[in-house]
């Protein structure tokens with residue numbers, strides 16, 4: 001059974017890697033890695049392939065950046081041409097990026113069976129491009145693999161048939177567990193001259209936070225204020241770095257904030273593991289911090305990952321209450337996380353079992 005695994009943007013590689021390894025061990029499966037090229041910088045793509053033990057992608061669509069329509073349509077055209085040449089028996093898309101949506105649409109139109117890993121997450125905010133990608137992908141996928149119970153509930157509410165939904169857990173935790181030894185020995189903080197549990201890690205890249213100059217300036221001021229109490233390290237996404245430079249806000253950043261280029265997975269998780277706190281607008285980082293019991297201050301007004309708030313260390317903040325939240329962390333008044341069901345490093349195994357069951361009823 002030839003199974004396309006679609007990866008395009010940075011967070012996809014962490015989700016595809018554990019599944020790639022698990023499928024490679026299944027005698028009936030032939031996983032084929034397809035890279036759409038949504039992310040193309042070495043620091044956003046290549047370094048993850050090599051570090052997570054992924055092979056050179058069998059197919060590279062090399063679509064690159066563009067507006068949503070240009071990027072999504074470019075991936076669709078390229079992936080449809082690929083499927084016309086070498087039709088897979090099954091395609092797996094992960095997460096909620098434009099590559100996820102584009103390849104899902106191609107599969108639906110060409111009647112290629114489709115599985116969505118990380119299905120069912122909803123922020124309820126349709127101004128986020130990712131929410132549209134999630135809604136459409138889940139409406140057309142054949143198998144929906146959810147990370148947590150809220151995912152099942154969201155899908156059922158939207159009318160998805162119960163037999164298409166399977167709760168498999170959080171694949172990001174598989175990736176962490178596969179790299180745990182490397183992460184625990186990396187000691188990245190020391191390289192940056194930071195003492196464990198004394199610093200914060202910042203990641204920001206959502207258009208709603210970084211695209212508008214006034215909003216970004218207010219955020220830089222808020223970070224500068226935090227850095228007077230807690231030194232920060234800020235590996236900046238290319239989108240964020242471009243905006244900081246073009247708005248000349250990079251010159252305003254306080255010296256207690258260490259700016260770096262995007263980091264590889266092991267270095268980044270090493271920094272997060274030893275951090276006092278994390279300030280972010282990323283989806284995956286909300287989950288990783290909950291797993292590691294590190295306080296997570298999410299600069300967004302909503303999240304598609306509510307279990308990280310109800311069961312974990314995550315809290316939604318804005319610039320007006322960020323400093324007070326940091327103060328609660330430094331004075332040891334932050335909540336701790338509980339263990340979440342199926343966040344156990346065995347999600348890829350459950351997806352392989354699900355695919356094997358699907359195969360036994362659909363493939364002669």
Ligand code: UD1
Pocket residue numbers: 009010011038039040041044045065066096097098099129130205237238239242283
């Ligand atoms: C995309 C995803 C977002 C995810 C994020 C993780 C969508 C709609 N958004 O956002 O959900 O959280 O990836 O990083 O799919 N750029 C480079 N080099 C690269 C990639 C991007 O310089 O390798 C720059 C380009 O200027 C590009 C911009 O970053 O236009 C934005 O990239 P894009 O892929 O459009 O969206 P992200 O903001 O990365």
